[in-house]
Amino acid sequence: MTVTSAPAGNPIITGPIVATILRLSTPNMMAMVATAAVAIAETAYVGLLGTAALAGMALVFPMVMLQQMMSAGAMGGGVSSAVSRALGAGDIERARSLAFHTVLIALAGGLGMTVLFLGIGPALYRLLGGRGAALDQALVYSNVVFVGALAIWLCNLLASVVRGMGNMAVPSATLLAVAAIQIVVGGGFGLGIGPLPRLGMAGVGLGQVVAYGLGALWLMRYLRSGRGRFVLPLSGVALRLDHAADILKVGTVAMLSSFQSVLTVLILTRLVAQFGEAALAGYGIGSRLEFLLIPVTFAIGVSLVPMVGMAIGAGNAPRARRAAWTGGFMAFVVTGAVGVAGWLMPEAWARLFSADPAVIEAARSYLVWAGPAFGFYGLGLCLYFAAQGAGRVFGPVLAGTARLLVIAVGGWWLASTGQPAWTMFALVGFAMVVYGLATMAAIWSTRWGR
Structure with a gap:
């Protein structure tokens, strides 16, 4: 027999959204x-x-x-x-x-x-x-x-x-x-x-x-x-196969996102390596600042999973969407601020790791071209977690596929036609914008709840 307990008074469902996040x-x-x-x-x-x-x-x-x-x-x-x-x-x-x-x-x-x-x-x-x-x-x-x-x-x-x-x-x-x-x-x-x-x-x-x-x-x-x-x-x-499926229908599709993330990094590393050792080292230094985005987006995003999930379970899809957009905006602001700081002071960050002028110039180029787009990456990743809470991750995973294709196809073309290294870094920023906007579109157009 199914046992239920009314969720009335649950602060995750009823509390102020920003304070709860x-x-x-x-x-x-x-x-x-x-x-x-x-x-x-x-x-x-x-x-x-x-x-x-x-x-x-x-x-x-x-x-x-x-x-x-x-x-x-x-x-x-x-x-x-x-x-x-x-x-x-x-x-x-x-x-x-x-x-x-x-x-x-x-x-x-x-x-x-x-x-x-x-x-x-x-x-x-x-x-x-x-x-x-x-x-x-x-x-x-x-x-x-x-x-x-x-x-x-x-x-x-x-x-x-x-x-x-x-x-x-x-x-x-x-x-x-x-x-x-x-x-x-x-x-x-x-x-x-x-x-x-x-x-x-x-x-x-x-x-x-x-x-x-x-x-x-x-x-x-x-x-x-x-x-x-x-x-x-x-x-x-x-x-119960239906209970296992309730987990797997989100988890297995989301695994594609994990594969895509690792594959994107491997492809990008291989492409940047073609521009020389200094470009690769500079990319590595610049991407270290990018990695600082992950704790912020993960922290906010993981908090959205139960907030969205409980609201959906309680039949309150509008609150679930408000939580998702609020968390996504918070991630956009914080990660965007990190990217803008890198854009404004790229050499200060690069000199923490290297004194080689060629490496510093490559890191500066990466942060100047990719840094302003960091907020879109944080936005997309945070909304991806919110979509997990709703059990609707297919759209955000496709957004990750779009980012992967932009990097793979665009990067191959840039490398094969002998374009300068800064064009590859600009492509990274463009791919982040594509990912963020495509995830927003997926959340906007996907029905949540019954």
Whole structure:
């Protein structure tokens, strides 16, 4: 029998939209900053292991990021969307069943990634240019990380269940702890600090697996304790294809966005490399400022998933749309301000990373041409998360496809006709504008709710 609980008084459904977005996004921002700190720390201590280790990590890093985007962003968004819509409708029993099916999806996703990368890893890293010692280091790191893929999927999807309840504090605190544990364990075993054995790249990978494994255990304990809006059942729940489909219809389509994002970066890197080492280095410096947009848009966007989902579940589609447009505008303002700052002071940013005049000029060119469009990228990415909450992601994913095609086709033409490097950077900015406007059009034209 279906158990319902009226959502009356739920502040996520009834509270002021701007205040609710700020309240929900602040913990997410802290978690994203911690994740960025992990990337910096890992790069630092992997550098102490030598050039081959750094090169090996560079080969595996896009795949590690892809797994994070698939589990935390894509499938995690599907989980939060489904759970929040069920809770918005007051259907507690459906929400419990969705959480149970989330565990099964995490098992399938984690084990699937293990089998996939143990099988294709060597060939894939060779295709990306891995040779000799760098390839050896890449395989050591990759094998450990992807053997423990289940821990990463389980932690990220359980965190998404809690976010679907409208609770951002518990997942964010968990991910802060995961980040700290990953730095300590990965650095300790990687470098052999104190009594710990020096395991090199295997130790670095072990840090990620141990940290996410402990995070998954903590979130499982929380969901089983009754402190959330419902208790996660681990047995006694019938398998429901329609409940699994409610998650997968959003998560699997959203995975295409993850693939497109990684593919766009790989294609763009390859195209810029044709303009020379200085252009590639300058692009890398400029894109570091671009990466600062991700914590902001992720923090706001993830807060929109339960806000939109619960409003849709409660039959209040107009509020869901107001939340989406408000969050998108906030992301546009913040990320646009970062881009304008880069446009106004490009050399100040570039000189933080290099003193080479050619590299500084390339970074300046990138920020001058692409920086003013950063706001459109933040807008599109934030609205993509809102669309996850509504369970309508096909349009925003197509917007990502449009961005990919602009980069791939336009970049190929620019490179093949011998255009200067600044034209490639201008193309990057144009692609961001296309992505933002196309996502807006998709949200505007797609019906939300029943």
